[in-house]
Amino acid sequence: MEGDKIMKHFLKGIAAAAIVLIISLVIHVFCNMNEINLNTPLTAIASAGLSIAIYHILIRNEKK
Numbered sequence: 001m002e003g004d005k006i007m008k009h010f011l012k013g014i015a016a017a018a019i020v021l022i023i024s025l026v027i028h029v030f031c032n033m034n035e036i037n038l039n040t041p042l043t044a045i046a047s048a049g050l051s052i053a054i055y056h057i058l059i060r061n062e063k064k
Helices: 002-033 040-063
Strands: none
Touching: 002 040
């Protein structure tokens, strides 16, 4: 049963990363079309923080 729990967390982590990548892609396409340059280090930090936040939202119900 422990393997199932690990797999669920792994898949939720993948889902969080996929959501952030899709959002990032849309933002980058919009900014490139409008000739807006994004700060890469700041974008990476924001993406990482958003991924962690989404992951915690996805596992929130398991902790209760």
